[in-house]
Amino acid sequence: MVERIICNDNVIGSIPIGGSLELFFIKLYIMSHPNLHAKSSAKKFGGKPEDYIHLHEWLDETKSWFGDSLHRMWRHHSEGIFEMEKRFGSEFKNSDGKIVYTRYVGEQHVKEDCNNYIPSAKEWVNNISTNQRPQWMTRTLKVED
Secondary structure, three states: OEEEEEEOOEEEEEEEOOOOHHHHHHHHOOOOOHHHHHHHHHHHHOOOHHHOHHHHHHHHHHHHOOOOHHHHHHOOOHHHHHHHHHHHOOEEEOOOOOEEEHHHHHHHHHHHHOOOOOOOHHHHHHHHHOOOOOHHHHOOOOOOO
16 A cells, blocks of 8 residues: 655655655755765766866756745746856866766756656646646656765
8 A cells, every 4th residue: 555645736656554755855856965976977977076166056046936846937947047058168178087967967867857858848837837746847867876
């Protein structure tokens, strides 16, 4: 027997009766911290997490405005990635001396948080206004630490 976990009228998972709800949410929102995104970037592009943390903190800064996963509607889309590129430059050199494109780091972050998908700002607005929650809005990718 299991209990269903419901968020915004959508079933987002289930746990065994008596199971740990806390562990469920830790697993579900594994990519919700900028440090984990920065480690993932270092693994993918080289260098150290410190080379990337400022980009991931900027993308996730909106958590302080809106305290759930819908904070992503402000920057987790193609337009937000281009805004990040304007703000931080199109490329930078990581601590390994390798040139990294800012846009690629933004794309990686959004894909990790939006189920391997990069939505547009229009998709966020349309889905929120019609109270629809496609999987890219509710599911994150698991990234090894």
